[in-house]
Amino acid sequence: MSILQPRRIAREIALLSLSQVQGKMETLEQEELGNLLLEAIRTLSSVIRSDLETASAEVQRANERLLSSETRSSTITSARTMLQEALELTQSSINRLGYAVELPEFMQLVDQAQVREYALTLIGTVKRRNKEIEENIENVLSDWHFSRIAKLDQDILKIAVAEILYLDIPHKVAINEAVEIAKRYSDPEGYRFINGVLRKVTNALK
Numbered sequence: 001m002s003i004l005q006p007r008r009i010a011r012e013i014a015l016l017s018l019s020q021v022q023g024k025m026e027t028l029e030q031e032e033l034g035n036l037l038l039e040a041i042r043t044l045s046s047v048i049r050s051d052l053e054t055a056s057a058e059v060q061r062a063n064e065r066l067l068s069s070e071t072r073s074s075t076i077t078s079a080r081t082m083l084q085e086a087l088e089l090t091q092s093s094i095n096r097l098g099y100a101v102e103l104p105e106f107m108q109l110v111d112q113a114q115v116r117e118y119a120l121t122l123i124g125t126v127k128r129r130n131k132e133i134e135e136n137i138e139n140v141l142s143d144w145h146f147s148r149i150a151k152l153d154q155d156i157l158k159i160a161v162a163e164i165l166y167l168d169i170p171h172k173v174a175i176n177e178a179v180e181i182a183k184r185y186s187d188p189e190g191y192r193f194i195n196g197v198l199r200k201v202t203n204a205l206k
Helices: 005-021 026-030 033-068 073-107 111-128 130-138 151-166 169-185 190-205
Strands: none
Touching: 005 033, 005 073, 005 111, 005 151, 005 169, 033 073, 033 111, 073 169, 111 130, 111 151, 130 151, 130 190, 151 169, 151 190, 169 190
């Protein structure tokens, strides 16, 4: 992440604290940056904990499958798949833990007033325009429902669409920023999915 781009950090803070500020619209303007950072880290911690629990369960299932079955090729293949998924989740959790450690450091290297202002602008816009934003995304999803998308991916999409529709951010910039954030916080295929959805949104607007 470039340490010279307060808005990029603001997007990450907004993304990670968005789910934590429900019911606070009336006091949003008074929200301190330190509180937003704390809420962002809490979100990351929750995601990390969930991923590690899932990974642990996958390892346990793989172990039980090997112990309770005969040594067949299909059983070994199935167990190997479970273990691979567990390893990928664990690696993702390690990466996210690294991001959680980075955020406070990055905050010291940028204009914090700019970070706070833009993060609050993003959160406020998404909260106020949530219905319209979701409708714009839902309209371009083929054989898929917005509610089925992973929560972090939903919020990445919402922030990008909010920037495009209401904050006069050029389409290309909003999409590129969303893709970069998705590479940090989504699963390996998440950023491609987000890129595709946002390009459909911008094409529909044209």
